[in-house]
């Protein structure tokens with residue numbers, strides 16, 4: 001059977017020649033990336049969105065004001081729901097809905113952003129059956145718009161310091177929600193500013209003067225008909241952000257606002273009418289909506305990096321600049337080794353982040369179904385894994401996207417490239433759902449506990465089984481037959497294990513000298529977050545390995561293995577200092593890794609376009625002139641620039657108002 005190579009009439013010949021070189025079928029590679037069912041659904045829904053003009057951007061969002069963006073995406077999201085049954089096979093499938101949304105709406109936000117990502121997951125995990133009936137069904141049916149209001153002006157990370165109060169009033173069987181200070185104002189919740197009419201609000205539960213820590217409460221914030229804030233509620237937009245400006249992130253304050261007792265989400269923790277409090281089965285079960293977003297973010301961040309890689313690689317095959325051999329003509333910029341070294345490792349990361357995203361979603365689903373039965377054993381593992389992945393993946397994604405942007409030269413800096421907006425959205429991920437450094441320290445906590453168990457000969461969980469294995473003193477990289485990469489993966493394991501034990505020993509030594517546990521932790525915090533990063537990077541490399549092993553088709557496995565081996569080499573070089581510290585690697589082995597990496601760049605080069613085609617991002621989804629599938633970049637850049645609002649007239653008023661008088665005055669002065 002001929003291989004599918006994504007060639008279409010009217011394509012730029014340069015790209016067609018590139019596509020013909022592929023060693024694999026792009027649709028089969030797409031199936032490896034997304035799963036075959038989702039890959040098919042994505043393809044079909046993109047075609048349907050193409051035909052439905054009501055779902056198309058009315059103009060490029062780059063040329064819109066914030067209010068126009070909000071209005072445009074509200075229009076599209078409503079149209080999207082109106083046509084959803086004709087477009088997707090299963091509207092309750094989050095993945096399918098997410099892809100519909102990224103095709104039709106893009107990534108700048110819309111009024112239902114947090115509704116689907118946090119509000120509904122919070123209700124699913126924390127509302128009891130009666131409450132689900134009351135709010136989850138209407139929320140799924142779009143009868144209300146919800147947000148998740150946890151962060152305050154004064155505190156986002158340290159949830160124990162949240163100040164919003166929910167004081168139980170036994171006499172009326174109500175909670176009184178109150179914002180005692182300006183720092184207690186809720187700050188940041190997505191779609192809160194102008195769109196939502198309900199919020200899951202985190203507030204300190206106070207019964208008879210005693211605080212039970214923060215819990216989640218359902219609060220209606222706006223009238224369902226007039227959309228005006230309810231009495232005792234102040235709400236508004238927090239202003240423009242780096243990106244994500246079609247989302248109205250908001251502020252929210254309460255002045256002794258009363259809600260019924262049954263508005264506390266009571267699946268796990270409960271308060272009865274006598275004010276008797278029942279503890280949840282796990283102290284952090286109320287954090288489940290955060291864990292949900294952390295788990296979905298991994299794959300989505302991979303998609304963002306995949307989008308930027310697609311844009312930069314396609315453009316690098318259209319752009320010619322300079323000669324490699326004098327007189328032989330200008331070359332495609334992707335033929336430069338430096339360009340390949342800049343882009344292919346990002347492409348490999350995008351792949352592995354998407355694979356890891358799938359694994360972590362499966363674990364989340366398992367934990368969620370366990371939680372339904374009151375079983376919480378795997379919650380700590382999930383928290384540790386998502387905390388590490390969330391931090392490492394967002395950090396590497398935005399660093400990688402910046403490489404993609406720079407690899408496009410000047411045109412990468414233009415919004416026409418599409419990279420600035422997705423970079424701006426992705427970089428928010430380093431902060432939201434737990435600031436990266438803080439989340440790495442959460443994982444480090446787990447790792448230090450794992451060390452203690454290891455010393456007793458036990459494992460804390462599957463993720464840290466490797467701590468029980470003995471340390472090798474020297475790496476076998478370059479000492480085994482060419483093409484064997486087991487020692488590379490072993491090096492990731494070695495580096496992570498060594499750093500984890502090293503910092504654990506250092507903590508013990510400090511405490512043995514009489515330092516408190518907390519101060520010792522502070523003294524070693526940078527080393528601790530390094531341990532968490534190295535553990536996560538080992539997890540990612542091992543995940544890539546598992547994926548390559550699982551692929552049946554020989555051609556796909558070979559192309560994926562090239563990316564995997566590049567990933568191993570590139571990431572090892574990026575953290576080689578850890579392997580040199582204990583002479584685990586020698587200088588000749590580092591040279592071996594480098595040379596192998598350069599070899600792999602050349603091997604991957606002919607497959608580059610098909611490896612990005614395999615993401616199957618539609619042009620509508622990419623929203624990039626540089627990344628167009630057909631490669632017709634220059635004529636479309638010119639067309640795009642002409643759309644700029646500044647080109648509506650040859651002379652704009654500011655010229656007559658400011659510059660002309662200044663120049664006239666200057667001329668007059670020079671004539672005197």
Ligand SMILES: CCCCCCCCCCCCCCCCCCCCCCCCCC(=O)SCCNC(=O)CCNC(=O)[C@H](O)C(C)(C)COP(=O)(O)OP(=O)(O)OC[C@H]1O[C@@H](n2cnc3c(N)ncnc32)[C@H](O)[C@@H]1OP(=O)(O)O
Nearest residue numbers: 094097098101112116157159284287296300383432433434
């Ligand atoms: C139309 C529609 C289309 C529809 C489509 C629909 C489809 C939709 C599909 C989905 C689409 C998705 C799209 C996404 C991408 C889109 C782009 C943009 C979107 C932007 C959205 C942005 C949303 C962003 C939202 C937000 O940002 S919302 C706010 C997030 N805020 C934070 O994340 C605060 C961080 N801070 C903390 O999480 C805590 O503060 C703290 C540090 C843990 C300490 O917590 P503390 O309570 O102090 O506990 P410790 O004392 O440290 O620990 C004590 C003990 O508890 C343990 N433990 C702590 N935790 C946990 C935990 N979880 N679980 C288990 N254990 C835990 C710890 O291991 C320790 O164990 P031990 O060692 O004792 O054994």
Ligand SMILES: Cc1cc2nc3c(=O)[nH]c(=O)nc-3n(C[C@H](O)[C@H](O)[C@H](O)COP(=O)(O)OP(=O)(O)OC[C@H]3O[C@@H](n4cnc5c(N)ncnc54)[C@H](O)[C@@H]3O)c2cc1C
Nearest residue numbers: 148149150151155156157188189190428431432433434437
């Ligand atoms: C785009 C976007 C969307 C958001 N959406 C929502 C939403 O829908 N709902 C919601 O409730 N919130 C939302 N947030 C808020 C977000 O969750 C918080 O901003 C985030 O959790 C970080 O908290 P912070 O702002 O308090 O940062 P801070 O904690 O003030 O971080 C500042 C610095 O202090 C350091 N730091 C803080 N604590 C520690 C510590 N213990 N140890 C070491 N270092 C520390 C951090 O590492 C960081 O370097 C959103 C934020 C963004 C950017």
